[in-house]
Amino acid sequence: MANAKANAQADTKARTSTKRGARWIAVARTPVGACAGVLLLVVAALAILAPILWGDKASAVDTGAILQGPSDTHLLGTDSLGRDVFYRVLVATRLSLLLAVTATAIGVSLGVVLGAAPSVLPRRAGRLVTAGVNVAVAFPGLLLALFFAVIFGVGTTGAVAAIGLAMAPSFARLTQTLAAGVAGKDYVAAARVAGVGRMRLLVRHILPNVAEPLAVNATIAAGTSLLAFAGLSFLGLGVQAPDYDWGRLLGEGLDRIYMTPGPALAPCAAVVITGLAFNLFGEAAAAVLGLRTLSPRIGGASRRVPPPPTQKPDTVTDARDGNEPVLAVENLRVAFPGRSGRTTPVRGISFSVRAGEAVGVVGESGSGKSLTAMAVSRLIESPGRVTADRLDFTGTPLLHTPERELRALLGTSLAMVFQDPMTSFNPVKSVGRQLAEVAEQHRDLPRRAAFARAVDRLRAVWVPAPGRRARQYPHEFSGGMRQRAMIGMGLMGEPKLIVADEPTTALDVTVQRQVLRLLAEVRANADAAVLLISHDVTVIAQNCDRVLVMYAGRIVEELPAEGLYDNARHPYTRALLAAVPDLDTDLDRPLATIPGRPPTPDRVPAGCAFAPRCPRAEERCRETDPEPVTQGNGHRVACWNPVTITEETALADEARAGGTVAGGTA
Numbered sequence: 115m116a117n118a119k120a121n122a123q124a125d126t127k128a129r130t131s132t133k134r135g136a137r138w139i140a141v142a143r144t145p146v147g148a149c150a151g152v153l154l155l156v157v158a159a160l161a162i163l164a165p166i167l168w169g170d171k172a173s174a175v176d177t178g179a180i181l182q183g184p185s186d187t188h189l190l191g192t193d194s195l196g197r198d199v200f201y202r203v204l205v206a207t208r209l210s211l212l213l214a215v216t217a218t219a220i221g222v223s224l225g226v227v228l229g230a231a232p233s234v235l236p237r238r239a240g241r242l243v244t245a246g247v248n249v250a251v252a253f254p255g256l257l258l259a260l261f262f263a264v265i266f267g268v269g270t271t272g273a274v275a276a277i278g279l280a281m282a283p284s285f286a287r288l289t290q291t292l293a294a295g296v297a298g299k300d301y302v303a304a305a306r307v308a309g310v311g312r313m314r315l316l317v318r319h320i321l322p323n324v325a326e327p328l329a330v331n332a333t334i335a336a337g338t339s340l341l342a343f344a345g346l347s348f349l350g351l352g353v354q355a356p357d358y359d360w361g362r363l364l365g366e367g368l369d370r371i372y373m374t375p376g377p378a379l380a381p382c383a384a385v386v387i388t389g390l391a392f393n394l395f396g397e398a399a400a401a402v403l404g405l406r407t408l409s410p411r412i413g414g415a416s417r418r419v420p421p422p423p424t425q426k427p428d429t430v431t432d433a434r435d436g437n438e439p440v441l442a443v444e445n446l447r448v449a450f451p452g453r454s455g456r457t458t459p460v461r462g463i464s465f466s467v468r469a470g471e472a473v474g475v476v477g478e479s480g481s482g483k484s485l486t487a488m489a490v491s492r493l494i495e496s497p498g499r500v501t502a503d504r505l506d507f508t509g510t511p512l513l514h515t516p517e518r519e520l521r522a523l524l525g526t527s528l529a530m531v532f533q534d535p536m537t538s539f540n541p542v543k544s545v546g547r548q549l550a551e552v553a554e555q556h557r558d559l560p561r562r563a564a565f566a567r568a569v570d571r572l573r574a575v576w577v578p579a580p581g582r583r584a585r586q587y588p589h590e591f592s593g594g595m596r597q598r599a600m601i602g603m604g605l606m607g608e609p610k611l612i613v614a615d616e617p618t619t620a621l622d623v624t625v626q627r628q629v630l631r632l633l634a635e636v637r638a639n640a641d642a643a644v645l646l647i648s649h650d651v652t653v654i655a656q657n658c659d660r661v662l663v664m665y666a667g668r669i670v671e672e673l674p675a676e677g678l679y680d681n682a683r684h685p686y687t688r689a690l691l692a693a694v695p696d697l698d699t700d701l702d703r704p705l706a707t708i709p710g711r712p713p714t715p716d717r718v719p720a721g722c723a724f725a726p727r728c729p730r731a732e733e734r735c736r737e738t739d740p741e742p743v744t745q746g747n748g749h750r751v752a753c754w755n756p757v758t759i760t761e762e763t764a765l766a767d768e769a770r771a772g773g774t775v776a777g778g779t780a
């Protein structure tokens with residue numbers, strides 16, 4: 115049995131590495147990749163074999179054959195001690211290659227450390243490192259290498275260190291850029307919500323996913339480093355006699371290049387061909403794998419626009435009705451520095467979620483739903499800024515709790531399900547291991563026990579053959595199964611709140627239902643609250659107890675999901691509801707839409723943000739943003755001129771479904 119498991123695991127790993135291997139084989143199959151690959155193989159073979167086969171011939175001094183030209187005995191002639199230049203060029207391959215690769219390894223390692231440091235260091239120290247890297251990147255690499263070579267002194271060691279150090283800043287910048295790209299992925303957010311520490315996050319989740327582009331860029335850099343080394347040795351700052359590399363041979367042959375060009379041109383050609391092979395192979399790999407190579411960044415000029423009008427926060431009206439809510443949010447704001455000044459996509463919202471309750475957040479794209487979810491999960495990183503009068507999760511103020519404590523709390527009590535099941539898991543780790551990581555981190559379970567719990571949790575979310583599936587990688591799961599596994603990851607702890615951000619958008623209708631049913635089941639069994647985000651008001655109406663309607667970073671209406679269609683009073687909510695086609699919709703007429711577009715966060719108009727699209731808008735709406743007014747029964751509306759619900763209203767809405775909808779009639 116154990117053997118079978120081990121075999122299955124080995125099989126899965128082999129398949130994943132085969133997939134990666136196949137990508138590199140695809141690189142070698144391109145014409146450029148093939149030529150460069152063959153060249154590199156030849157150079158590598160020479161580096162290994164030449165000193166063994168021809169080492170003696172290359173260093174044999176013959177005072178009777180000094181400075182000879184090409185002949186049958188000496189293909190490229192001899193040097194000032196009568197040594198055969200041809201064999202010396204071949205033998206020099208090993209040292210030249212070794213030094214270039216060592217310098218590249220130093221540069222890449224140091225660059226990765228410097229590039230990753232800001233992710234793990236405290237913010238100030240991280241910024242200092244980034245500033246240092248930015249300054250170093252501004253210097254030309256060769257100039258830096260010369261500078262360090264002079265500091266470290268003449269010799270091979272000094273030259274290796276100089277070239278390695280000179281290379282480090284560009285790799286640090288590349289690592290920072292790549293890591294920033296990966297850090298925004300859902301699976302990193304999931305690991306963070308699961309309470310995985312910064313160091314572990316970096317080593318386990320970020321670096322393995324940037325390894326491929328780093329490897330490609332390192333290949334290209336090896337060519338540059340070869341050239342730089344030849345330059346230093348040529349100038350007499352690199353390899354010293356009796357050792358010799360191509361740069362040194364070039365220096366020795368240059369004095370008589372006009373009489374006997376061979377001794378100078380041969381090492382020169384070796385440097386160019388090998389350097390080119392490295393570069394071309396790296397470029398071919400970058401093209402096939404769709405990766406970017408090192409390139410300078412261009413900064414944009416900033417334009418200032420006046421800040422958006424400040425608005426009073428809405429207030430929680432039902433958060434303190436006896437039992438303490440799982441989540442209590444008051445005056446939550448999320449702001450970002452933008453090219454045209456600071457923008458505030460979430461502008462002072464308040465709501466609460468009680469144990470076992472499902473609260474839905476609905477609104478058009480860009481209304482601030484995801485940012486609200488991320489702020490609640492503490493996933494918004496600098497330079498984003500989250501402020502709130504109150505942001506309490508199970509009674510703990512999230513904004514004022516030390517990071518370590520926060521990780522432990524969120525890791526066990528908060529689960530997050532993301533929109534895109536493709537990006538929710540780290541592609542280079544098995545699903546089971548990713549689930550197990552939560553238990554290892556927070557329950558101090560040993561590896562094996564943590565994995566067993568992962569299998570158990572996968573079973574709980576109806577993943578078939580959980581033992582086998584746990585050993586598989588995310589790409590071997592279907593979209594729906596991945597979402598279920600994500601919910602399973604939340605169940606590794608004891609979730610009090612599941613934040614599901616558009617969990618079914620990327621799934622087909624049948625799978626959507628399964629995932630929503632599973633969420634409801636988990637909610638019932640674990641008494642967990644759910645904050646369900648969707649742009650689909652029907653999904654929210656069918657799966658939630660309460661609905662929050664967001665528009666331009668504000669909650670414009672909050673009401674019970676039951677009777678949503680009859681009771682909604684904000685013109686925006688009514689327009690959203692009327693835009694949903696149903697079986698009675700007249701298919702001969704165009705589908706209902708809301709005219710205009712929601713404002714972007716940097717262009718929120720004064721007054722009510724919906725006023726420019728609202729046919730009920732009056733002067734007051736364009737001047738002052740309305741405060742939410744409680745209607746009773748947990749219903750509040752922020753509107754100066756809310757729809758009065760009558761039978762005629764409902765009929766008018768129905769009649770309009772099929773044409774353009776904007777609010778209702780009084």
Ligand SMILES: Nc1ncnc2c1ncn2[C@@H]1O[C@H](COP(=O)(O)OP(=O)(O)OP(=O)(O)O)[C@@H](O)[C@H]1O
Binds near residue numbers: 483
């Ligand atoms: N990191 C960021 N920096 C600056 N602005 C941002 C950032 N993230 C989001 N925004 C902006 O904040 C606004 C709200 O974004 P959010 O993702 O919360 O919208 P949403 O309602 O979830 O939309 P969708 O349904 O399309 O996901 C958008 O205009 C978006 O461009």
